[in-house]
Amino acid sequence: MAAKHTPGERIAELCKTYGVSRETLSERSGISTELIRRIEEEGHIPDLAPLLKISRALGVRLGTLLDDHEELGPVITRAGKAGEAARFITGVPEAAKDDSHKGLIFKALAADKNSRHMEPFIVDIEPDAEQAKSTHEGEEFIYILSGNLALEYGSENSVLHEGDSVYYDSIVPHRVISAxxxxxxxxxVIYTPV
Incomplete structure (x- = not known):
């Protein structure tokens, strides 16, 4: 199957290949059929939690929805080149993206690595970025390169500063925003079990 260019196109192609209806995918993933429709037809990019749930429901890793091709050996991402590997901005259709858009901008660090279970990203969180708390299976590790990060994890709230890090279970409702x-x-780095 040839790789598509957006997560929505990949989801639609996988559903067609596997004979999975939108309703069945919704039932398996716990994601509404309306959100799946928006992802597939409008190019809407939700945060990572719905994409993780959809990938699990389809029996593929998250990278399958994000990658163009795969490398068997090590994947090296040179300084300043992370944005060239793969980039998406949550909540924005591909056609509407431009440099003036604000949000959570994910730059994949190992987009081409074959059969990976970790998804490493550099994430730029703009001051006006908004996202709901998300929950999904797996674990996450975050290291703050610059700025002050507000982490909402379950009922706890923490502020992390440059050089701080946090490791947590993703099943607990969580979100990160500018503090x-x-x-x-x-x-x-997001880890999802096989």
């Missing part, structure tokens, strides 16, 4: 209305840059 002080200024941009934040983090390294985020």
């Amino acid at each position: 002080d209305g200024k941009p934040v840059r983090i390294v985020a």
Whole structure:
């Protein structure tokens, strides 16, 4: 199967290949049929939690929805080149993206690695980024490169600063936003079990 260019196109192609209806995918993933429709037809990019749930429901890893091709050996991402590997901005159709858009901007660090179970990203969190708390299976590790990050984890709230890190279970409802209305840059590694 040839790789598509957006997560929505890949989801639609996988559903067609596997004979999975949108309703069945919704039931298996716990994601509404309306959100799946928006992802497939409008190019809407939700946060990672719905994409993780959809990938699990389809029996593929998250990278299958994000990658163009796969490398068997090590994948090296040179300084300043993470954005060239893969990039998406949550909540924004591909056609509407431009440099003026604010949000959570994910830059994949190992987009081409074959059969990986970790998804490493550099994430730029703009001051006006908004996202609901998400929950999904797996674990996450975050390291703050710059700025001040507000982490909401279950009923706990923490502020992390440059050089701080956090490791947590993703099944607990969580979200990350700017703590002080200024941009934040983090390294985020998401692990999902096989």
